[in-house]
Amino acid sequence: MKQIPPAIQESYRYLKFKAHGEEKSIGDVVDAVWDSAIAYMGTEGVSDADIWIIGNKFDKEKQEGVIKVKSRKEDSLRAALTLNNGFEDESFLSVKRVSGSISGLD
Amino acid sequence: MPQFQDFFINQELKETAKEFGWSSESIECSVKIIEADDWGELKQKINKNRESYDILAFRGGDHELNRKAFSTPKMDVVLHPEKGRKDSGMNHVDAERAAENNVAIGFSLQQVPETGKRQSQILTKWRKNLKLCEKYDTPYIITTEAEKKSEIRRPRDLAAVTKSLGSEGNNPVSKYPDEILKKNLKARKNSSNYSGVEVVE
Numbered sequence: 415m416k417q418i419p420p421a422i423q424e425s426y427r428y429l430k431f432k433a434h435g436e437e438k439s440i441g442d443v444v445d446a447v448w449d450s451a452i453a454y455m456g457t458e459g460v461s462d463a464d465i466w467i468i469g470n471k472f473d474k475e476k477q478e479g480v481i482k483v484k485s486r487k488e489d490s491l492r493a494a495l496t497l498n499n500g501f502e503d504e505s506f507l508s509v510k511r512v513s514g515s516i517s518g519l520d
Numbered sequence: 521m522p523q524f525q526d527f528f529i530n531q532e533l534k535e536t537a538k539e540f541g542w543s544s545e546s547i548e549c550s551v552k553i554i555e556a557d558d559w560g561e562l563k564q565k566i567n568k569n570r571e572s573y574d575i576l577a578f579r580g581g582d583h584e585l586n587r588k589a590f591s592t593p594k595m596d597v598v599l600h601p602e603k604g605r606k607d608s609g610m611n612h613v614d615a616e617r618a619a620e621n622n623v624a625i626g627f628s629l630q631q632v633p634e635t636g637k638r639q640s641q642i643l644t645k646w647r648k649n650l651k652l653c654e655k656y657d658t659p660y661i662i663t664t665e666a667e668k669k670s671e672i673r674r675p676r677d678l679a680a681v682t683k684s685l686g687s688e689g690n691n692p693v694s695k696y697p698d699e700i701l702k703k704n705l706k707a708r709k710n711s712s713n714y715s716g717v718e719v720v721e
Contacts, residue, residue, distance in 0.1 A: 434669075434670070435670060453635045453639075488680075489680040489683040489684045490680075490684045492676070492677050492680030492681075492684075493677075493680045493681040493683070493684040493685075495677065496629075496673050496677040496678060496680065496681055497629070497632055497634075497639065497681065498634055498635050498639075499634075504668075504670035505670070506670060506673075508540070508673060508674045508677060509674060509676065509677055510674075
């Protein structure tokens with residue numbers, strides 16, 4: 415398939431997050447991000463945000479990972495993670511760093 | 521590099537707060553949160569505590585008292601004016617008075633339930649108040665009022681909440697609290713009796 419011209423491509427932000435609290439698996443984190451985003455932004459908002467939790471970037475030891483989201487929805491996703499932790503216990507996610515590319519997070 | 525300030529984080533969480541990017545200056549400063557049922561009590565408590573504390577805040581909720589607090593230059597922050605109300609707890613007159621007297625509106629995360637109808641109702645009120653603050657150039661701050669480690673959030677995450685509700689920039693966690701703290705530290709240093717009164721030499 416031919417690539418969409420750069421001028422009309424959406425720009426994305428990569429959010430490096432850290433999970434605080436008890437140790438979590440990637441599955442727990444994915445569920446928490448989706449639950450929290452849907453609770454705050456609604457189904458329409460989440461579909462527009464095009465959220466993607468990058469599986470191979472999750473570091474279980476450090477409890478850190480990367481979320482990809484459309485740049486204009488970055489604040490909404492951060493607000494969602496701040497207001498609803500999405501976990502059943504008191505664990506929560508905080509955004510450590512934001513970049514326009516994955517390599518920029520290192 | 522901006523300094524991020526939250527006056528209402530429990531001082532026992534100082535180390536964690538520093539890790540999260542909050543400045544230690546705001547956590548170390550002395551804060552008094554006043555609760556009052558009528559104007560007489562509020563006035564008395566303001567006069568009694570103004571000189572002894574760096575930051576003086578009032579727990580809002582009653583519209584009449586909210587307005588009195590917004591009209592008092594000695595007050596620094598009116599926390600959650602919308603608490604326990606069906607409306608947002610302030611209107612354009614209050615916003616104007618708060619801007620004139622340099623009283624900040626405090627948005628507290630403690631007022632926001634985890635999910636559901638109540639959360640959206642509170643955020644609707646926040647949206648209205650933020651719109652007024654932006655229009656009348658009223659200072660406003662956002663705080664977690666964290667009492668335990670799991671309640672602390674990063675400054676930019678908190679700013680993202682107000683941004684997603686229609687405000688701009690990181691002002692509620694950097695510019696506005698910084699201005700309040702600097703103004704009060706200067707006033708106390710000059711041993712002025714009143715916040716808002718400057719000794720001119």
